[in-house]
Amino acid sequence: xxxxxxxxxxxxxxxxxxxxxxxxxxxxxxxxxxxxxxxxxxxxxxxxxxxxxxxxxxxxxxxxxxxxxxxxxxxxxxxxxxxxxxxxxxxxxxxxxxxxxxxxxxxxxxxxxxxxxxxxxxxxxxxxxxxxxxxxxxxxxxxxxxxxxxxxxxxxxxxxxxxxxxxxxxxxxxxxxxxxxxxxxxxxxxxxxxxxxxxxxxxxxxxxxxxxxxxxxxxxxxxxxxxxxxxxxxxxxxxxxxx
Amino acid sequence: xxxxxxxxxxxxxxxxxxxxxxxxxxxxxxxxxxxxxxxxxxxxxxxxxxxxxxxxxxxxxxxxxxxxxxxxxxxxxxxxxxxxxxxxxxxxxxxxxxxxxxxxxxxxxxxxxxxxxxxxxxxxxxxxxxxxxxxxxxxxxxxxxxxxxxxxxxxxxxxxxxxxxxxxxxxxxxxxxxxxxxxxxxxxxxxxxxxxxxxxxxxxxxxxxxxxxxxxxxxxxxxxxxxxxxxxxxxxxxxxxxxxxxxxxxxxxxxxxxxxxxxxxxxxxxxxxxxxxxxxxxxxxxxxxxxxxx
Numbered sequence: 272x273x274x275x276x277x278x279x280x281x282x283x284x285x286x287x288x289x290x291x292x293x294x295x296x297x298x299x300x301x302x303x304x305x306x307x308x309x310x311x312x313x314x315x316x317x318x319x320x321x322x323x324x325x326x327x328x329x330x331x332x333x334x335x336x337x338x339x340x341x342x343x344x345x346x347x348x349x350x351x352x353x354x355x356x357x358x359x360x361x362x363x364x365x366x367x368x369x370x371x372x373x374x375x376x377x378x379x380x381x382x383x384x385x386x387x388x389x390x391x392x393x394x395x396x397x398x399x400x401x402x403x404x405x406x407x408x409x410x411x412x413x414x415x416x417x418x419x420x421x422x423x424x425x426x427x428x429x430x431x432x433x434x435x436x437x438x439x440x441x442x443x444x445x446x447x448x449x450x451x452x453x454x455x456x457x458x459x460x461x462x463x464x465x466x467x468x469x470x471x472x473x474x475x476x477x478x479x480x481x482x483x484x485x486x487x488x489x490x491x492x493x494x495x496x497x498x499x500x501x502x503x504x505x506x507x508x509x510x511x512x513x514x
Numbered sequence: 515x516x517x518x519x520x521x522x523x524x525x526x527x528x529x530x531x532x533x534x535x536x537x538x539x540x541x542x543x544x545x546x547x548x549x550x551x552x553x554x555x556x557x558x559x560x561x562x563x564x565x566x567x568x569x570x571x572x573x574x575x576x577x578x579x580x581x582x583x584x585x586x587x588x589x590x591x592x593x594x595x596x597x598x599x600x601x602x603x604x605x606x607x608x609x610x611x612x613x614x615x616x617x618x619x620x621x622x623x624x625x626x627x628x629x630x631x632x633x634x635x636x637x638x639x640x641x642x643x644x645x646x647x648x649x650x651x652x653x654x655x656x657x658x659x660x661x662x663x664x665x666x667x668x669x670x671x672x673x674x675x676x677x678x679x680x681x682x683x684x685x686x687x688x689x690x691x692x693x694x695x696x697x698x699x700x701x702x703x704x705x706x707x708x709x710x711x712x713x714x715x716x717x718x719x720x721x722x723x724x725x726x727x728x729x730x731x732x733x734x735x736x737x738x739x740x741x742x743x744x745x746x747x748x749x750x751x752x753x754x755x756x757x758x759x760x761x762x763x764x765x766x767x768x769x770x771x772x773x774x775x776x777x778x779x780x781x782x783x784x785x786x787x788x789x790x791x792x793x794x795x796x797x798x799x800x801x802x803x804x805x806x807x808x
Contacts, residue, residue: 278613285606286599343599351564351597352607352654355589356614358563358580512565514555 275357275366282349283340283370292336293378299328300382304389320474322390323383323411330469333378333419334443337371337426342439350513360508364431368501371423379416383408411474414486418472421493422447422465428497428504468493515540515694516561516662520570523556523718530556531718533570538696538711540661543688545709545726546698549803553718554698555594558666561696562591574662586615590655592665596647597654600640604631604650607639608657615658625653630679644671652680662694663687669704681708706795714802721802726795736766736774739787749781750774762786 283289307321341364344350357363387408426443433439447465455464462484471489484492516538523531531553538544548554559565561572563579571578574589582588598607608622626635629649639647648671655663663684669677685708687693699705705712706726714721740746743764747757755768766774771790778785 274614274616278610281606281610281613282599282602285602285610287601347599347601348597349599349602349607351591351593352611354564355562355591355597356586356611358582358585510566512559514559514565 272362272366275362276369278356279340279363279366279370280373283374288339288343289336289374292332292339293374296329296332296378297381297385299332300378300385301389302328304386305393308390308393319407323386323408323474329378329382330418330422330473331444331448333371333375333423334426334429334447335440336374337423337428338430338433338439338443339426339436340367340371341427341430342433342436345434345513346436354513361505364427364501364505364508367431368424368427371427372420375420375423376416379419380412382415383412414472414474414489417490417493418469421472421497422469424497425465425500428500431504431508463492465493465496468496515575516544516664516696517573517576518557518561518570519572521557521560521567521572522569523553523560523565524568529718531560531567531715534715534718534720535570536713536720536723538662538694538713540694541688541692542710543684543695543697543708545705545712546696546715547700547702547705547712547799548715548721549700552715552803554715555666556718557715558591558593558664558696558698561664562589584615584658586611586617586658586660588658588660589662589664590658590660592648592651592655592663592668594666594670596639596651598639598647598650601638603636604639604642605635607650608654611654612657617657621657625656628656629653645673645676648672649676652683660693662696664696664698666698667700668697669699669701677704684708702796702799712795714799716803722798724798735791736769736771737787737789737791738764738766738774738778738785740764740778740783740785742783745781746774746778746783746785749777749783753777 304322307318310321344353353363354360425447426439429443429446430436430439433442451465454460455466461467467483468489471483471486472493483489518537519535521531521534522529534553534557536544546554546557556565557572560567561574561579574582579585579589598604605622605626608625609619612619612622623635626632629652631646631649631653634642634646639650642650648668652668655665665684668680672680681704684695684697688695688710697705697709709726711723711725713723738746739762741762743759743762746764747759750757750764750766750769753769753773755766755774757764757766759765769777771788775785775788778788
């Protein structure tokens, strides 16, 4: 399993698109912080919340990179090399998921210190204040990392089922960022929506609303979605031909 | 050894491969022939575990591909069109496969050198010519030094030098190293020069399986061109061969090209050209597959 993970990392790191998306993810984090600081008011807690909550753009990009890691293997036919080197499809899918988790965790871990740095520079040269001690920062970082990693895995599994980069990215984007928020308007679903989960995880200090699960519940729900979608994707993959 | 037994694959109402059985033996190059759409690639995909058969089974060294302990060290595959991401450097593609197989990084450089890609190992595959991609596919197939090689249309895009290199290379692997080689192709000239045994399929079914040597031993014809055509006809005639003459061109049946060359040497006949012709393979292939292309 370790060798397969290493191979998947070699494949991911050797593509320019991986680094372009990771770069854009970091830009997303910076843009989020700067936008929040530019519009900040006198409420230090609200400013902290806006500066440090994970970027929506970065969340989208984590889904995109996850879908790309699997789907491009099919569009480029390199999946043939992958499966002739290791015919155990479950292991291949798990290895890809582990790689995207690592990328998501690293981007998430970078995002909070980066936001703090931007805020520190901003406040050093201007007015205003914020409330971001180490404990707060760690809490934000923890939730953001989990959200990026979890949404990355959802992208991997959607890409595995779609087997096409365009369809995979399109379906992932539509399902997570269009259909899910729309369904979130239905009260029965709203407590379990991915939108609510991502809001809670990337902004753990936000005021909880009826449509947002608590932090612990959000982690459990995201894990559940990842496991269910993963099992479906792998079960389908095991029965499908590659040609 | 590759054993294919009663292999069947159906797509909805279309049977791509129907109860196909054949074997590819160690130490031989087995040609896998058939017109476009005959089911060659589908069969190879089933052998490699990429497609699930609806019936029968395919085994490599006695086990289905998906149950092999060391796939890279057991089978190397060169598949039509290649199996590489255009945006990835060639060396990284090989390194990923080598890593899965637990091979040292140095092995990647060895196979790159072996196939003559040392000038461009870090170039992205999308920038490779078709011939370079084929060489890269061969490099990947050889990474684990496997006992079995499966090649689907391996000469596509290769220049004449590349084709000769591949042919000589495959001969060495099969005849000196004892490897099992299955070579799929629809180019008869390529097959005739390369393979030992021929498996012909048409409409997904086995049409015939025969040894090329046996086939050619039957009606081999040697063509010689010489300004001393009359002397050559007389010389081979003395050895019991049948010969016909058309100005400088002599067609001889019942002798190999080596025997004709020796007869010419002994008779003091200067040869401008000497080659074998095997009209039988084309003829046999056409008989077996006529009207069966999809």
